[in-house]
Amino acid sequence: xxxxxxxxxxxxxxxxxxxxxxxxVPQIVQEMQPVIDGLAKRAEELSKRVDANAQDDxxxxxxRLELERIASEALAAGVAFRPRLTxxxxxxxxxxxxxxxxxxxxxxxxxxxxxxxxREKSQIxxxxxxxxxxxxxxxxxxxxxxxxRRDLFASTLSKRYDINYALVGEVLDGLxxxxxxxxxxxxxxxxxxxxxxxxxxxxxxFFALAGAAILLIGGxxxxxxxxxxxxxxxxxxxxxxLSVAFxxxxxxxxxxxxxxxxxxxxxxxxxxxxxxxxxxxxxxFVVIASTYFVRRLAMAALSPKRPNWRLVEIESRPAGVLVxxxxxxxxVSGADFFxxxxxxxxxxxxxxxxxxxxxxxxxxxxxxxxxxxxxPRVNADGTPRPWPVWLRLSLYLxxxxxxxxxxxxxxxxxxxxxxxxxxxxxxxxxxxxxILSARAISEEGAFAGxxxxxxxxxxxxxxxxxxxxxxxxTSMLVNLLVFVVGVPLILLQxxxxxxxxxxxxxxxxxxxxxxxxxxxxxxxxxxxxxxxIGYYATRWFQRWLDGTVxxxxxxxxxxxxxxxxAVGYAxxxxxxLIGISAAGIDLSSLALVAGALSxxxxxxxQNVVSxxxxxxxxxxxxxxxxxxxxxxxxxxxxxxxxxxxxxxIETFQRQTVILPNSELINAAVGxxxxxxxxxxxxxxxxxxxxxxxxxxxxxxxxxxxAHPLVLKNPEPFVLFGGFGxxxxxxxxxxxxxxxxNSVIVQNDLRFTIFETFEREGIKIPFPQRDLNIRxxxxxxxxxxxxxxxxxxxxxxxxxxKRPDPD
Amino acid sequence: xTRIYIAIAALVALSGWSNAASIVNxxxxxxxxxxxxxxxxxxxxxxxxxxxxxxxxxxFVSLEGERETLLGSETVEISGxxxxxx
Numbered sequence: 001x002x003x004x005x006x007x008x009x010x011x012x013x014x015x016x017x018x019x020x021x022x023x024x025v026p027q028i029v030q031e032m033q034p035v036i037d038g039l040a041k042r043a044e045e046l047s048k049r050v051d052a053n054a055q056d057d058x059x060x061x062x063x064r065l066e067l068e069r070i071a072s073e074a075l076a077a078g079v080a081f082r083p084r085l086t087x088x089x090x091x092x093x094x095x096x097x098x099x100x101x102x103x104x105x106x107x108x109x110x111x112x113x114x115x116x117x118x119r120e121k122s123q124i125x126x127x128x129x130x131x132x133x134x135x136x137x138x139x140x141x142x143x144x145x146x147x148x149r150r151d152l153f154a155s156t157l158s159k160r161y162d163i164n165y166a167l168v169g170e171v172l173d174g175l176x177x178x179x180x181x182x183x184x185x186x187x188x189x190x191x192x193x194x195x196x197x198x199x200x201x202x203x204x205x206f207f208a209l210a211g212a213a214i215l216l217i218g219g220x221x222x223x224x225x226x227x228x229x230x231x232x233x234x235x236x237x238x239x240x241x242l243s244v245a246f247x248x249x250x251x252x253x254x255x256x257x258x259x260x261x262x263x264x265x266x267x268x269x270x271x272x273x274x275x276x277x278x279x280x281x282x283x284x285f286v287v288i289a290s291t292y293f294v295r296r297l298a299m300a301a302l303s304p305k306r307p308n309w310r311l312v313e314i315e316s317r318p319a320g321v322l323v324x325x326x327x328x329x330x331x332v333s334g335a336d337f338f339x340x341x342x343x344x345x346x347x348x349x350x351x352x353x354x355x356x357x358x359x360x361x362x363x364x365x366x367x368x369x370x371x372x373x374x375x376p377r378v379n380a381d382g383t384p385r386p387w388p389v390w391l392r393l394s395l396y397l398x399x400x401x402x403x404x405x406x407x408x409x410x411x412x413x414x415x416x417x418x419x420x421x422x423x424x425x426x427x428x429x430x431x432x433x434x435i436l437s438a439r440a441i442s443e444e445g446a447f448a449g450x451x452x453x454x455x456x457x458x459x460x461x462x463x464x465x466x467x468x469x470x471x472x473x474t475s476m477l478v479n480l481l482v483f484v485v486g487v488p489l490i491l492l493q494x495x496x497x498x499x500x501x502x503x504x505x506x507x508x509x510x511x512x513x514x515x516x517x518x519x520x521x522x523x524x525x526x527x528x529x530x531x532x533i534g535y536y537a538t539r540w541f542q543r544w545l546d547g548t549v550x551x552x553x554x555x556x557x558x559x560x561x562x563x564x565x566a567v568g569y570a571x572x573x574x575x576x577l578i579g580i581s582a583a584g585i586d587l588s589s590l591a592l593v594a595g596a597l598s599x600x601x602x603x604x605x606q607n608v609v610s611x612x613x614x615x616x617x618x619x620x621x622x623x624x625x626x627x628x629x630x631x632x633x634x635x636x637x638x639x640x641x642x643x644x645x646x647x648x649i650e651t652f653q654r655q656t657v658i659l660p661n662s663e664l665i666n667a668a669v670g671x672x673x674x675x676x677x678x679x680x681x682x683x684x685x686x687x688x689x690x691x692x693x694x695x696x697x698x699x700x701x702x703x704x705x706a707h708p709l710v711l712k713n714p715e716p717f718v719l720f721g722g723f724g725x726x727x728x729x730x731x732x733x734x735x736x737x738x739x740x741n742s743v744i745v746q747n748d749l750r751f752t753i754f755e756t757f758e759r760e761g762i763k764i765p766f767p768q769r770d771l772n773i774r775x776x777x778x779x780x781x782x783x784x785x786x787x788x789x790x791x792x793x794x795x796x797x798x799x800x801k802r803p804d805p806d
Numbered sequence: 807x808t809r810i811y812i813a814i815a816a817l818v819a820l821s822g823w824s825n826a827a828s829i830v831n832x833x834x835x836x837x838x839x840x841x842x843x844x845x846x847x848x849x850x851x852x853x854x855x856x857x858x859x860x861x862x863x864x865x866f867v868s869l870e871g872e873r874e875t876l877l878g879s880e881t882v883e884i885s886g887x888x889x890x891x892x
Contacts, residue, residue: 075864078875082891085874089888121872128873132842132866139845 026120028084029127035077036127040134043070047141054148061497064145067138068503074135081124088117088124156412161354163409171355178348185346189277200270208262216255219247234308241309242437245300249430253293260285276345283341287334294330294426298323301433311433314376318384321374329367333422336360336415357411364418365403372396420493427489434482442475520584527583534575542568558625561642565619569644607662608645614661615644623664624671629740631670632659672739678711679739683749686727688763693720693728696762703752704734709745711735726768829867829882830857837884842866852884 046067053059095114099106193201230236236244264285267273273281303310304320314322336357343353372395375384386392398421405414457467488501509522546564555563581587601609619642624630628639630649637651647664649657672679687696697718704716711734719731732753736745757764775781831837831852838851843865850860861867864878869889876882881892 072864075866075875075877078866078873079877082875086891089890125871125873128866128875129868131875132868132873135866136842136845136847143845 026084026123028081029120029123032077032080032127036074036130036134039070039074039077040130043067043134043138043141046070047137050141050145050148055152057149057152058497060145060149060152061500064142065503067142067145071135071138071142074131074138078128078131081128085121085124088121092117092121157416158410159412160409161350161411163354163358163407167351167355167358170349170351174349174352174355178343178346178352181346182342185276189274192274193272197270197272200272201267204263204266204270204272207266208259211262212255212259215258216251219251219255231306236309239437239440239443241311242433242440244309245297245303245311246430246433246437249293249296249300249433252296253289256292257289260289279345280338280342283338287338290423290426291327291330291334294422295323295327297426297430297433298326301429312376315378315384318374318376322371322376325367325371325374329364329371330422330426332360332363332367333418336364337419340415354411357415358406361402361406361411361414361418364421365399365401365406365414368395368399368402368421370399372399424490424493427486427493431482431486434478434486438475438478438482441471441478443471523582523584527579527581527585530582531575531579534578535572538568538571538575541571556625557627558622561626562619562622565642565644607660610662611645611660614665615642615646617665618642618647618661619644623669624674628674629672631672632664633667635659677738677740678735679742680733680735681739681742681746683732683734683746683753684721684729685732685753686724686729686764687757688765689726689728691728691762695760696728696730699756699760699762700730700732700753703749703756704732707734707745707748707752709736709738709741709748711737726765827861827865827876827878827880827882828857828859829884831855832883832885833887837869837887839867839869839884839889842868 046063050060050063053063092114095110095117098111098114233240264273264278264282267281268278301311302314302319302323304316304323307316310319312319339356339360340353342348343356372387372392375386377385379385387395398417402414402417402421405411405417456470488505491501492498509520542564545567546560550560550563577587624639624642626639626642629637630639632649635649635651635657637649637655637657639647640650640656641648644661646658646660649659651657685700687693697720700718701716704710704718705712710716714735716732716734719733721729721731723729732749734745734749736742754764829839829850829852831854834854836851836853838849841848841850841860843861843863850858852858861876862878865876867874867876867882867889869884870887872889874882874889874891876891883890883892
């Protein structure tokens with residue numbers, strides 16, 4: 001600020017001099033001056049209102065929102081100068097600096113322009129400075145509001161009232177006078193309504209009823225037996241019980257709330273309400289809606305009349321008692337809320353509010369203790385069993401804290417507790433049921449068993465796997481719904497204001513900041529959605545290209561596969577890029593990440609990258625296609641799928657082998673069916689030296705030619721391959737149109753050859769060896785043999801009986 | 807399919823940022839700018855050649871009486887004792 005003033009002073013005489021020549025105020029200054037002045041004025045007004053409303057939490061939140069708006073408007077006002085400032089700066093640079101002492105003076109026109117520009121710049125600077133001051137002040141007010149609200153909440157909870165006998169008398173007196181006053185207010189309003197606004201009231205009620213009816217009937221039509229328990233069903237599955245409890249509570253309470261809110265809105269719209277009646281009616285409606293909600297929830301979960309639809313495993317009688325106690329708690333707590341509002345609106349004495357709240361909170365405390373005291377289950381021998389220890393203790397604790405706080409005079413705290421017990425407890429229970437039912441839905445096969453599942457199955461013929469996926473999506477949606485509805489409701493209960501929650505939700509969706517890094521949920525969701533759309537569009541385009549264009553164009557299967565794969569990867573990559581930019585992520589920061597990772601990729605992912613590149617080469621070069629019979633090293637089988645990293649090969653034993661592409665590129669790959677499926681098979685065979693080789697040759701040639709699968713051209717050929725140790729070796733070589741038939745043809749040929757040889761008397765010999773034994777001293781051996789033979793003839797005989805192979 | 811989603815999520819998590827405004831001092835001497843952001847006013851000293859991230863939610867900056875307003879995504883360069891927004 002000081003700098004600006006100095007600058008202004010420096011420019012003062014020059015500006016004044018120039019005023020005569022060009023007195024006009026620059027356009028941008030003319031435009032923005034009132035805007036910035038207006039902001040300052042509004043900020044001042046708001047800060048006065050903050051002082052005035054320091055005790056009103058709801059007003060403070062509203063004021064904060066307004067202040068935040070002014071802060072962002074101040075920033076925007078500052079930014080509005082930027083184009084002009086840039087222009088001025090550029091021009092000033094072009095004009096150059098003021099010539100120094102001793103240098104030749106510049107032209108007057110240049111000096112004048114510089115002067116004008118500098119003057120405009122300083123005016124802009126002053127305005128930006130004003131905007132800055134406003135922004136600073138507004139932000140300080142925002143900080144102050146936060147502090148005020150914290151103090152307000154703490155003081156409400158910690159304020160202590162004196163409770164003594166005098167209070168009783170005051171309360172009774174107050175009650176008498178206030179009830180007459182209340183009756184007078186209400187009757188005068190009713191008279192006014194009946195006399196002047198009857199048609200409006202009827203119309204408002206009709207509209208509200210119509211809204212609620214649409215919700216209720218529509219919900220019933222949509223969810224049908226999800227809402228109404230079927231009394232005929234003896235043992236409904238847990239998931240059905242859960243969803244009936246959840247949906248019946250939610251839909252019915254929502255209809256009631258819509259009816260009440262609609263009534264209030266239309267009453268307000270038709271000016272039926274007067275200030276005091278409006279506030280009281282609103283409180284009344286809130287109480288009715290929340291009490292109804294609590295009772296519905298208790299009925300749904302405990303279901304005292306229909307034990308088979310009960311969610312919690314307890315006995316019927318305690319269930320009835322519990323529903324009664326819970327409803328009573330809700331009614332008492334609601335009445336307290338309503339009466340407090342009424343007393344506040346009518347400006348009743350404080351002692352009345354204190355006395356009334358004291359009674360109400362004491363009752364709530366006692367009721368909670370009683371709920372903890374209920375014995376809901378029975379032991380094996382039939383004696384009643386209390387709640388589990390942790391639950392009983394926490395209920396006792398809650399009840400006694402409420403009681404103690406009320407009796408000690410901490411009415412604010414005690415009332416806060418009793419309201420929380422009822423409303424937060426109900427919302428938490430509701431959320432818990434919702435989460436449980438979401439979990440039950442997502443369990444495998446559970447969804448198909450429900451009424452909705454059966455109906456879907458009948459109408460749309462959904463399969464089991466489809467059901468599972470549907471169930472998963474449904475459960476995620478239910479979870480989301482539970483949190484989106486439940487969390488704000490609880491926050492509202494805990495003294496947060498609607499404006500707060502909206503601001504949080506907005507900033508959460510738009511910008512999450514961790515240090516200097518920020519990202520936006522909406523951006524990410526958009527990015528993912530765009531990517532998903534791109535992905536499915538790619539798949540569709542791929543199918544269309546492959547099935548329609550290339551199939552009709554009679555493109556070779558290998559080329560088709562390559563093109564389809566390439567299109568698929570390119571499409572996914574493009575979808576990814578578009579998705580990333582839609583998510584608002586700067587791709588240049590990706591380059592940074594890629595740069596950092598490239599070293600790691602170079603070393604750690606060497607193999608993967610090598611396989612990837614090999615996959616690309618395979619796609620381009622196409623040494624084999626899907627369906628080919630290839631032999632790569634030890635693996636022999638049919639190619640099933642060529643991916644970018646690896647190729648799937650199915651061996652003839654139906655084992656799938658995943659072969660990294662680099663092995664298919666770096667080593668020799670045999671392909672039986674590369675250009676065509678033509679192939680040659682050989683059947684070696686040996687015949688006895690006794691047979692006539694020409695006859696054998698003729699027979700073999702004839703057999704080969706006779707087979708229908710053997711090609712005529714190239715002609716089958718029988719090779720007289722050599723004179724083997726025990727046989728004449730022949731080899732039948734035949735060509736097949738489809739090498740895949742090799743095994744069948746081999747079988748046929750061998751059977752035929754064997755049968756024909758058998759018929760023709762041609763022998764297929766066993767391997768033969770002539771064994772010549774030379775004995776040096778034949779006589780002595782004969783003597784020894786005779787000696788051995790005489791005393792023990794048995795073992796010697798067996799050896800001697802061996803037949804001579806010749 | 808799942809792998810693709812995980813990969814995308816990882817990518818987003820790795821690089822899912824849009825930085826705050828940044829300022830770089832290209833002059834040969836140190837410069838001090840006054841930054842007014844929210845309810846605080848602070849001096850930010852930048853040595854010659856030093857760069858810094860600042861002002862993620864928009865702010866007013868001033869350097870030797872010259873003022874600028876930033877929304878929080880700009881890059882400011884100081885050269886010749888003046889701020890220039892790129």
